[in-house]
Amino acid sequence: MPQNAMRVWKRVLQRRLAWHFRGRKRNCYRLSLGPVKKSLRFSTTIRPIRRKNIYHLFINRIAAGCAQHGIQYSSFMRVLSESNIMLNKNMLAQLSVYEPRTFQSLCEFAKKRHSELLQQGIGTVLKPTPSGIITRDMIKKSV
Known part of the structure; x- marks a missing residue:
């Protein structure tokens, strides 16, 4: 590629990166060098x-x-995760703000399910840890 064409493409790229600036920083190549570098950083x-x-x-x-x-x-x-309700945090936040009745129904479901798990005794049972791992509870029990 000739030197002149490289210079033109360099200036085109600089202009594309400076399209959102105001004033002469947007249109003048030399004036846009510093602000473009700063905005990228x-x-x-x-x-x-x-x-x-x-x-x-x-x-x-x-x-x-x-x-x-x-x-x-x-x-x-x-x-929600145990019940296989696959809603990410973004969607749950949107529901809590913009769809309060839908979020209320999710909360009612979660409260009912949580109370069922506590009645069965499953909610308080810890999952067994893999062998070779020492947890804080094990240390507290031994002391």
């Missing part, structure tokens, strides 16, 4: 933090909806 460093914040937002919304209907978040999620 910002987008890659902030992405994992943003994902973590969104994940915590989902959990907080679900927990608030559960508290409103009188069930704990952990038991709600455990009952």
Whole structure:
């Protein structure tokens, strides 16, 4: 590829990356070099933090909806997973905010199922640990 064509493609790429800027930073190649570099660095460093914040937002919304209907978040999620209700945290958060009656029915189901498990005694029984693993409960029992 000739040198001139490479220069043109470099400038085209720079313009594509600067399309959302305002003013001369958007149109002038030299003025867009610094801001484009900074925006790319910002987008890659902030992405994992943003994902973590969104994940915590989902959990907080679900927990608030559960508290409103009188069930704990952990038991709600455990009952849903054991009952093979495959709704991810995003969908549950959306239901808790925008579809309160649907979320209420899920909470009622979870409360009923949780009480059934407690009556059967299955809810309090711990699953056996694999051999070779020492848990805190084992240490507490031996002391």
